[in-house]
Amino acid sequence: MTSAEIRLSVAIMHHPRRRERIPPLVRDCAPLTARVVTDPDPDGVPSPLRTAKVAWRSIQDGATHHLVLQDDIVLVQGFATQLHRAITARPEHGISLYSHWDSPQNSYLIRRAAIAGWSFAPLSRSEWTPTQGFVLPVAVARDLADFLDGIPDEVKDDDEMVVRFCRESGIPVVGTVPHLVDHRFDPTIVGHPGRFHATVFLPAPALSAEYWQFSPSAEAALSRRVQPDEQMAYTVQMHRSRCLLRPLRPGTGEPVEHGFGWYWADHCGLVGVTVSDVLDGFEHLFETQDLLPALHWRIALEVWAAGYLLGADAVTVRRVEAAGIWPPATVGAGLAQAVMTSWIASGLAELDAARLAGDEGAALVAVGLAGVAQGWLSGWQETS
Missing domain, CATH: 3.90.550 (Spore Coat Polysaccharide Biosynthesis Protein SpsA; Chain A)
Structure with missing residues (x-):
């Protein structure tokens, strides 16, 4: 049409x-x-x-x-x-x-x-x-x-x-x-x-x-992620300031809204990611970048892990013309910013959100997008 x-x-x-x-x-x-x-x-x-x-x-x-x-x-x-x-x-x-x-x-x-x-x-x-x-x-x-x-x-x-x-x-x-x-x-x-x-x-x-x-x-x-015969279908969730892997199990009768997820560090190996890769990248970020010293490491690590897992997953369905370094030309800065901003805003525990000043919120978004880029690069290297 x-x-x-x-x-x-x-x-x-x-x-x-x-x-x-x-x-x-x-x-x-x-x-x-x-x-x-x-x-x-x-x-x-x-x-x-x-x-x-x-x-x-x-x-x-x-x-x-x-x-x-x-x-x-x-x-x-x-x-x-x-x-x-x-x-x-x-x-x-x-x-x-x-x-x-x-x-x-x-x-x-x-x-x-x-x-x-x-x-x-x-x-x-x-x-x-x-x-x-x-x-x-x-x-x-x-x-x-x-x-x-x-x-x-x-x-x-x-x-x-x-x-x-x-x-x-x-x-x-x-x-x-x-x-x-x-x-x-x-x-x-x-x-x-x-x-x-x-x-x-x-x-x-x-x-x-x-x-x-x-x-x-x-x-x-x-x-493929939403097909009933997909062997390892999952999503990544930010929930109460924690990064979770959420397995999708269609046909089991589990309610979609159930509150159970797998903590990322305990189960990320199931989706081809090692804990050491995630942690090494996070520590390197703080050593090499001028991030706000007041930023809470516990929260920042969870946001980084969510971004890393998202990037490593998204690169498997990348555009053919996408380069190894994220973002590809088709992902505008505003779009990526909106992705991470809404994820953090919806996924932080209320007490954590209340403690963050405006600059810290922006820094968390930057941490999450840096995690996406690192996960994308690692995933690219695995699939190339």
């Missing part, structure tokens, strides 16, 4: 208590015309699913693709242009414009693709599909609407139902890198705990018309 053939329909899921959000959101969608779909029972038990059922049926005549947005988001500058280019590159896919910054699987899959230099990341087939901004071809959108109609509103969470629909229907789902949507720091209508922010968000991304081009071989390489 060519760019000229893409015709996009847009619906915004809306709850009346957020009425002040609608005018700027509709304006930022321009020149796309967005329909506002209000919760049909706003005084009832909170249920995004109830509104999603209506939104996925609110398809404008003549559309080839349908986008559903939620009303607690902000959009990148040039939203319509970037979205149109992304859909043109992947017209048969479901496309998520957002992922939650500390989701167990999708946030890492997005970070891995970003560090490797790719504009899309295949998403998990078991973790909820992010629906703050989600696009489907119109025929598939109608099928999704039919599917949702058969689910009681009391289920509440539409994202849990969307991943089930896409998995059972064989619809491939990718996330944009960077995201085109960010979540406001607001309580959710349903009342989910925690803070909500995008994994990789640049408010005004400078992306060329060619940026969203993507190769089937890259998608195949990235997708």
Whole structure:
């Protein structure tokens, strides 16, 4: 499908208590015309699913693709242009414009693709599909609407139902890198705990018309991590100021949200990384670089280890033209900075985050990116 053939329909899921959000959101969608779909029972038990059922049926005549947005988001500058280019590159896919910054699987899959230099990341087939901004071809959108109609509103969470629909229907789902949507720091209508922010968000991304081009071989390489027959599928997680390896075990019945991870130093050998390599690189960094002396070594080591493991993993799905030294030309400094900044902000324990001054936070980001570069180089040497 060519760019000229893409015709996009847009619906915004809306709850009346957020009425002040609608005018700027509709304006930022321009020149796309967005329909506002209000919760049909706003005084009832909170249920995004109830509104999603209506939104996925609110398809404008003549559309080839349908986008559903939620009303607690902000959009990148040039939203319509970037979205149109992304859909043109992947017209048969479901496309998520957002992922939650500390989701167990999708946030890492997005970070891995970003560090490797790719504009899309295949998403998990078991973790909820992010629906703050989600696009489907119109025929598939109608099928999704039919599917949702058969689910009681009391289920509440539409994202849990969307991943089930896409998995059972064989619809491939990718996330944009960077995201085109960010979540406001607001309580959710349903009342989910925690803070909500995008994994990789640049408010005004400078992306060329060619940026969203993507190769089937890259998608195949990235997708292996989420295949049910992958022998050693894992993600890397920053959780309460600790770096963890999180094995993915599809088909075991383990809930995606389980709180168990393997401490990196105890299990990194399973993914081809030695503890000594990680520690040697960390000590060398502090010996050779003018980092803030007040920076807490315990926290810095965990951030370095997370970056190292990410770099060593991402180099295995690198672009062919990428050089041995990270970052390759396709990874802009702003993108890498966003990857690490959100990872640290979401992964530090509250007490540790409160203790960090502004300069120390910036230094931690630098430590994490230095770890990525070291892990990338080590991984490159192993695979070259």
